[in-house]
Amino acid sequence: MKGRMLKNADILGGRYEIVGWLGEGGMQQVYRANDQLLSREVALKIPKDAAAEKRFKRSAIVSARVNHNNVAKTLDYFEEDGRPFLIEELIEGCDLSDITKNVVPYLPPQAAARVLHQLAKGLHASHNAGVVHRDLKPSNVMVVGAEKLELIKITDFGIAKMAEEELAGWAAGEDKTAATSSKTVLGAIPYMAPESINSFREAGMPADIWAIGAIVYELMSGKKPFGQGLAAVPSILSGKSPSRPSQIENPQFKSLGDQLYEVILKCLVVDISNRPEAGDLVAECEELCYTRDLYELGAVKVVKYPQYGFLVSDEHGDAFYHRENFYGDNAVQEGSRVWFARHEGGGNDRAFPIVKAK
Amino acid sequence: MSDTLVCEDAHLDRAVVVKSLKSGVDPKRLVDELAALSAIRSKHVVQIYDVIREKSGTVIAVVEEYLDGPEVDGQPPPKNAKKAMELLYPIACGISDIHAHGRVHRDIKPANMKRDDESCLKIFDFGLAKISVPGGATKNLYFSPGYTPPEAFNKNASGEHVFTTALDVFAFGATALFLLAGKLPKGFSDIPPTLGGTEADFKTLPQKLPDPIAEMLNACIAAERGDRPAMHDVKDLLGRHLLFDRHRANFVLNGKESVLDASKRSAKFSFGTEGVLAVSYDGIAFRVTEVSGAVHINNMPVDVGFELPGACVIVLGVGRVRGIITVSLSHPEVSL
Numbered sequence: 001m002k003g004r005m006l007k008n009a010d011i012l013g014g015r016y017e018i019v020g021w022l023g024e025g026g027m028q029q030v031y032r033a034n035d036q037l038l039s040r041e042v043a044l045k046i047p048k049d050a051a052a053e054k055r056f057k058r059s060a061i062v063s064a065r066v067n068h069n070n071v072a073k074t075l076d077y078f079e080e081d082g083r084p085f086l087i088e089e090l091i092e093g094c095d096l097s098d099i100t101k102n103v104v105p106y107l108p109p110q111a112a113a114r115v116l117h118q119l120a121k122g123l124h125a126s127h128n129a130g131v132v133h134r135d136l137k138p139s140n141v142m143v144v145g146a147e148k149l150e151l152i153k154i155t156d157f158g159i160a161k162m163a164e165e166e167l168a169g170w171a172a173g174e175d176k177t178a179a180t181s182s183k184t185v186l187g188a189i190p191y192m193a194p195e196s197i198n199s200f201r202e203a204g205m206p207a208d209i210w211a212i213g214a215i216v217y218e219l220m221s222g223k224k225p226f227g228q229g230l231a232a233v234p235s236i237l238s239g240k241s242p243s244r245p246s247q248i249e250n251p252q253f254k255s256l257g258d259q260l261y262e263v264i265l266k267c268l269v270v271d272i273s274n275r276p277e278a279g280d281l282v283a284e285c286e287e288l289c290y291t292r293d294l295y296e297l298g299a300v301k302v303v304k305y306p307q308y309g310f311l312v313s314d315e316h317g318d319a320f321y322h323r324e325n326f327y328g329d330n331a332v333q334e335g336s337r338v339w340f341a342r343h344e345g346g347g348n349d350r351a352f353p354i355v356k357a358k
Numbered sequence: 359m360s361d362t363l364v365c366e367d368a369h370l371d372r373a374v375v376v377k378s379l380k381s382g383v384d385p386k387r388l389v390d391e392l393a394a395l396s397a398i399r400s401k402h403v404v405q406i407y408d409v410i411r412e413k414s415g416t417v418i419a420v421v422e423e424y425l426d427g428p429e430v431d432g433q434p435p436p437k438n439a440k441k442a443m444e445l446l447y448p449i450a451c452g453i454s455d456i457h458a459h460g461r462v463h464r465d466i467k468p469a470n471m472k473r474d475d476e477s478c479l480k481i482f483d484f485g486l487a488k489i490s491v492p493g494g495a496t497k498n499l500y501f502s503p504g505y506t507p508p509e510a511f512n513k514n515a516s517g518e519h520v521f522t523t524a525l526d527v528f529a530f531g532a533t534a535l536f537l538l539a540g541k542l543p544k545g546f547s548d549i550p551p552t553l554g555g556t557e558a559d560f561k562t563l564p565q566k567l568p569d570p571i572a573e574m575l576n577a578c579i580a581a582e583r584g585d586r587p588a589m590h591d592v593k594d595l596l597g598r599h600l601l602f603d604r605h606r607a608n609f610v611l612n613g614k615e616s617v618l619d620a621s622k623r624s625a626k627f628s629f630g631t632e633g634v635l636a637v638s639y640d641g642i643a644f645r646v647t648e649v650s651g652a653v654h655i656n657n658m659p660v661d662v663g664f665e666l667p668g669a670c671v672i673v674l675g676v677g678r679v680r681g682i683i684t685v686s687l688s689h690p691e692v693s694l
Contacts, residue, residue: 037409038393064370067423069399076408077369089399110669110686117689128476251613252684286690289608289617291669322682343656343671350657350671352684 005046006031012085013078016044025139025156026184027052032090042075045086056084063088063157065129070122072142072155091153093146096215097138101358103147103297104339106222106247108327108353109256110291111149115141116216116263117285118152123212124278126157127205133157134203135167136211137191138218147339148294171200190224191215194237194270206272209281213267220260221245222328225268239270247328253353259288293341297357300336311338311351319351329356364424367407373424374407379417379486388417388486391461395484398459402452404482425480427473435540435565442565443596446534447692448479450593453530456481457523457589464521466529467505468536485521504542505529508550509583524583530592531578538563553581568599597692603641606688607666611681618644629681633674637666644687652676 010018012033020032022043033044047053060077067073076087096115100106107115119141126133133140133154144151170185189197193210196203217225225242226235242265248257263284269275276284298313300321308322319342323330332338337357343350361378379388389409396406410419436442449471456463464485471481485500501510507528514520535558536542545552556562558579560572567575574595580586603620609627610616616625624638624647636648646655646664653660654673666685674681 037411038396039389040393040397060369061371064372067399067405068401073399074370251615252610255608255610255615255617256686282691282693286604287606287688289606289686289688291686292689293669324682325684341669343669348657352671 005029005048006044011036012044012080013076013087016042016085016087018044024048026187028056033087035087041090043072043088043090045088047084053084056086059157060084060086062131066126066131066157068122068125069151070118070153071126071157072153088155089153091142091144091155093142093144093150095139096141096143096152096219099143099147099149100138100219100222104355104357106245106328106355107219108355109220109248109253109260110293110341110353111295112216112220113256113260113285113288113290114149114292115152115219116212116260117282117288117290119154119212119215120278120281120285122152122154123208124282126154127208127278131157132203132205133208133211134196134200135188136208136215137188138215139187141215145294147297150294167196168200171197186229189229189236190218190226190232192236193272194239195272197233197236205277206275209267209275209278212281213264216260217242217245217264217268220257220264221247237270241265241268250324250327252324253327256289263288291341295339295341297337297339300332300334300338303332303334310348311340311354313340313342316342317349319349321351321354325352326354326356332356365421367421373426375422375424376410376419377422378419391484391486392417392420394459394461398455398461400452400455401478402448402480403455404480420486422482423480425472425474425482427475427477429469430471430473430479430537431468433537435538437565439565439567439571440600442538442563442567443571443600445479445537447593447596447600449481449530449533450589450596452479452481453526454589454593457526462521462523463526463529465502465505466526466533467502468533471533502529503547503549504536504551505532505546506551507583508553508581511550522583523589524586527578527586527589527592528580528583530589531575531586534575535560535579538565553579570595571599598642600692601690604690605639605644607637607639607644608686608688609637609672609683611683627672627674627681627683629674632676633681635660635672635674635683 004021006018008018015037016033016035018031019034022030022032024030028045028047031044033042035042047056057077060074064074072091073089075089078085140156142153142155143149144153166182166184167188170182191211191214193203193207196207214225226232244261248254266276296313296315298311301310301312301318303309311319311321338354339357340351340354343352363376365374365376367374392406392409405423406420408421409417412418436445453463453466465483470483471479473479507525510519510525532542532546543555543557560567560575574587574592577585577587578592606617606619608615608617611627618625618639624636626636628634633651633653635646635653637644638647644666646660646662649660649662652675656670668687670685672683672685
């Protein structure tokens with residue numbers, strides 16, 4: 001792995017001062033920078049190698065066409081000493097893969113439906129502007145406010161252009177299950193539509209719809225719909241639907257869970273002519289009764305009776321819980337970590353929904 | 359603002375508008391203002407992309423999104439209430455988004471709105487020239503006659519004209535009146551404006567707006583700024599009326615689900631005899647229509663007429679065994 005290519009206090013483009021490190025993906029490194037001209041903080045992205053560099057400008061031009069609250073905004077692009085730089089809106093939070101890796105194993109349908117609605121809206125605006133993502137996966141979806149789940153923003157539009165050689169090369173291969181060492185390929189496969197696997201370069205807007213269906217299935221169930229890595233390829237091509245998440249059997253989650261599962265299955269249809277378009281998906285999401293709660297982390301403080309007790313949050317006061325209001329695993333004891341939405345009122349606040357946290 | 363040029367952004371391959379700025383505005387405040395405006399992400403506000411500075415550091419121009427659709431000013435008035443609300447809603451959204459970012463537009467009027475190539479209405483031309491200069495002795499008021507409320511003509515103790523969000527709310531109301539009636543009452547252009555009269559009453563307009571909408575718009579052009587509603591509430595009410603009968607609510611009591619919408623408007627929930635609650639949908643909101651015994655919504659006692667919030671927990675009865683209803687509402691959005 002390449003080390004950090006820029007260091008704090010470096011000034012790029014005569015105005016962007018590096019003030020911190022945000023992370024890296026397969027194609028690029030991301031830094032926190034201070035835009036001295038407009039006195040604001042921004043995200044500065046730089047490609048990791050020459051292969052990615054060639055596609056970087058195209059990626060910037062493509063993403064700059066989209067202006068929507070559910071899409072991270074491209075602010076600037078410039079080249080300096082032959083190196084390209086992309087400036088993007090800074091998102092204070094984490095990406096969606098961090099949520100399922102570090103916060104909770106799965107999200108209740110109330111939260112997953114809201115994520116789907118926002119992904120669909122962002123995609124709708126992008127597709128309207130003629131922009132296709134083609135490499136949507138949880139690490140390309142940013143979550144403002146991290147575990148609070150404030151707002152979803154799709155990022156890295158056009159990054160598939162940078163990864164195209166690698167992905168298309170793999171997709172052009174005869175044996176799709178032959179071993180590959182490409183992290184880019186392995187990371188993309190679980191969310192890849194059948195048509196992308198068959199011919200990556202030709203995949204279009206319907207492949208984005210498939211991807212958000214796969215992402216939201218994973219959010220709701222805690223499992224990738226077709227399995228991990230190369231093993232997913234035969235399942236994706238088979239046309240078999242992923243199974244109904246067992247968590248939604250709980251009557252508190254069943255109705256919305258069933259509806260959301262149905263919408264997800266529509267996205268995961270092999271025949272692209274039968275897949276909804278982003279606008280259809282937005283309309284379907286508008287029919288779902290979900291909530292716009294903000295979530296918080298805490299722990300079980302007291303188990304009062306088998307069915308209920310009190311939670312204490314890391315930042316706010318106590319809240320009452322009922323065991324029925326847990327999504328998925330509800331085997332908690334005093335001290336168990338939990339993630340929940342709070343409904344305020346007199347007396348004790350009430351927690352709903354609740355998920356046993358990691 | 360003075361000269362305006364349509365330019366090609368060679369880096370990002372897009373058409374942009376470059377507007378040169380009049381001098382005389384404190385550069386520090388101008389930059390602060392532009393930085394804040396550039397952070398506004400609204401479907402109905404023109405995006406400010408960047409600024410251009412001279413070598414000395416003075417900001418001389420603003421770079422913003424280019425719109426190539428039709429003007430809003432000069433179009434015939436909408437034919438009915440629905441068309442009228444569809445015209446006003448995006449304007450209310452844009453102003454509400456600006457206010458949510460803690461900013462005031464300062465120059466809302468029909469001439470400062472335009473549509474893009476997808477017919478999406480956008481507000482532009484923030485009244486940057488109206489930013490007062492701290493420490494200056496006399497302050498000139500730049501204003502648009504007809505769209506400026508009475509209080510804008512007053513100066514505060516330090517001799518400045520103060521612009522609050524209520525200024526934009528008045529300008530929105532005057533804009534709505536102009537767009538719906540085709541003209542503004544003459545008195546609106548007086549300095550300060552003469553308000554009131556039947557011509558300035560939204561209830562008399564040919565579009566026959568729903569009463570709550572007409573009343574809300576009348577309040578926007580109230581002489582006292584304290585009587586004007588928040589832009590967010592104006593947007594919200596317009597949105598609810600545009601989404602008439604399109605909401606759904608989901609109630610789960612002891613594992614049993616009930617759905618209320620336009621096809622089934624009311625439901626009654628009870629837990630033994632300890633608590634009874636009836637809820638009804640009027641096309642705009644879900645409200646409590648009957649309550650007896652112990653009923654708590656989010657732990658608070660409720661009365662008839664209470665509007666259910668987007669998500670809540672209702673408890674019927676007291677003591678250890680209680681009926682618990684979880685409630686969630688759908689989130690249809692206005693798509694124009």
